[in-house]
Amino acid sequence: MARARAVPVMSGRDLVRDVTCQQPYPWEGEAPQPQPAPLVVAYDYGIKRNILRCLSERGCRVLVVPATTPAEEVLALQPDGIFLSNGPGDPAAVAYAITQVRRLIGRKPLMGICLGHQILALALGAQTFKLKFGHHGGNQPIRDVRYERVLITAENHGFAVDPRTLPPALEVTHINLNDQTIEGMRHRELPIFSVQFHPEASPGPHDARYLFGEFLTAMRTGC
Secondary structure, three states, rough: HHHHHHHOOOOOOOOOHHHHOOOOOEEOOOOOOOOOEEEEEEOOOOOOHHHHHHHHOOOOEEEEEEEOOHHHHHHOOOOOEEEOOOOOOOOOHHHHHHHHHHHOOOOOEEEEHHHHHHHHHHHOOOOOOEEEEEEEEEEEEEOOOOOEEEEEEEEEEEEOOOHHHOOEEEEEEEEEEEOOOOEEEEOOOOEEEEEOOEEOOOOOOOOOOHHHHHHHHHHHHOO
């Protein structure tokens, strides 16, 4: 019990600096993409390799950059889209990431997963909170509000976006059926969306893989 009580609390801790890459690197997928392929710059907050595979499989070139990379440097790469990855810790403690994402809003299509979803919400003016019981496992039921269907998803997070603080510019797209927490959101006017769960999970449910296709569409059409 003493050892358990001595473990630091998660709230207020920036763990992203411990897991992010130190230098940018291109993701070398199994099938190299031709040069005209859309370029995705992915912020590494603790990114899972299967996210990179999912983007590559849909014909994207992917460049992974450290979590502290300034927005101006990312935009100078002329990406077609910007991805905000999963990662550990309290999203509110990753202030530098929130600042950079705020500078990217309205400049390029944005997609976020897990911590990236939370950071995007904070950048847009919402707040996050620590769940009493986190969501973990590969069988979380999620309601897709837009298509009125239920997805079985993989999840691993201890924080969530506070629905009471969601700005009018954002609409909820996914809801956890166990506790009604926000699992996805979309900007009403800009090509920006994110989800709390892991559509890339493998092995695991593949119900939400379509979201990578929607990101590709956003990059091609701007909506």
